[in-house]
Amino acid sequence: MNDHQLGAALRQQVLSDLQRGRGAEGRRLQAVAGDLCGEEQIKLLPALRHLVLSAAFASAASQTPPLSGSRLLPRLMQELEEVFNPAICRRMESVVGGLLDLPTKDAPAVAIPMANAVARVPATRRPGRSASVKPVPAPASRGGGNNALLGFLAFLTGGLAVALVGAVLLLQQSPQSNVESPSTPRPRSEPAVTAAKPSTPPQEPSLPEPQPLAPPQPPAANTDQAIASVQGLYAALSSKAYDQARRFFGGAAADQFDPAFFNQFERVSVADLRETSQEGSSVTLEGLVTFVYPDGSVQSESRRFTLDTSSTPALITASDFGGVIKAR
Secondary structure, three states: OOOHHHHHHHHHHHHHHHHHHOOHHHHHHHHHHHOOHHHHHHHHHHHHHHHOHHHHHHHHHHOOOOOOOOOHHHHHHHHHHHOHHHHHHHHHHHHHHHHHOOOOOOOOOOOOOOOOOOOOOOOOOOOOOOOOOOOOOOOOOOHHHHHHHHHHHHHHHHHHHHHHHHHHHEEEEEHHHHHHOOOOOOOOOOOOOOOOOOOOOOOOOOOOOOOOOOOOOOOOOOOOHHHHHHHHHHHHHHHHHHHHHHHHHHHHHHHOOOHHOOOEEEEEEEEEEEEEEEEEEEEEEEEEEEOOOOOEEEEEEEEEEEEEOOOOOOOOEEEEEEEEEEEO
C-alpha cells in the first residue's frame, strides 16, 4: 500500500476500536502501526508511533466525528515537524491525509504541445458562381462603303503604331548599352596572396597540469558538545519538559525517548559519560542512566549514544540499551 492507504488503514482500526468502546490507546496503536507498515514505509514508523502517542492525536480521535476534517491536518503536522526532518514530514502529510479521510492530491495537468494542438478556424462561406455574361452581338453593317473606309483607317493606324513602338525600343536600348547599371557591382581584382610556409611549425606552449582538489573534510567531532547534549536531554526528561527534550534527538531516535515511558519515573539522570569511538563529526558515548521510581526504588542501566556534532546543539541520532547494572 502507499502512504495515503497506510493512513486510511490506521483510521479504520481507530474507528473500529472506538465503536467497541476500547478508545484510542497509543501503546496498542504503536503495535498496529508496526504491523501495517511495509518495507516502503519502514522509515515512517518512528514518526507514526510518535503521532499516535501525541496529545494532538488523542484530541482528534475524541472529537465527534473522530479524525474528520481538514482543519486537523495543520495541528497533527505541527506535532511531527517539531521532531522529524522535512523529508519524513512530506511523506507523513500523505499518511495524515488518509488518517483524516482527506482525498489524495490531484496530479499536475500535462501541457499539450503546440504541435499537437488543433486550431479551429471558423468556416467561411464559399462565394457563389458568378452569372455568365452572354456577349452581345454587334450590329450588322449596313453598307459596303463603310467597310472599305474602316479597313483603310485600320491600315494607317496599324502602321503608325508599329513605327511608334520601334522608335521607343531604339531609345530604350541606346542608353542601356552605354550606361552601366548602378545596381550591378563591378568585380574587383584582388592580388593573389601566397602564404609562405614556416620552416618549422610553432610549438604549443606547455601548461602545468591542474592539481586535483582534495575533497572537503568534515569537521572534527566535538566530544564536549556531545556530552552536553546528552546531559541536557536527561535534565529535560527528568523535569518532564518534553518539548525542550526534543531539541537534543533526531527522528530516528525518537522512539527511544517516549514521554509516556519517562512519565512513570520520579526522576532520571545520566552520569559517567565517556567517548568510545569517533568518525568525522560523529561521536559515540557510553554512560550510566539511573531511573528513580515514585516508591524510591532505583534501577541503573548502561546505554550508548551516537551524536552528530556538526549541528548546535549536538543531535542524538541513535541510542542503544547496553545492560542492567543494578536491578530495581
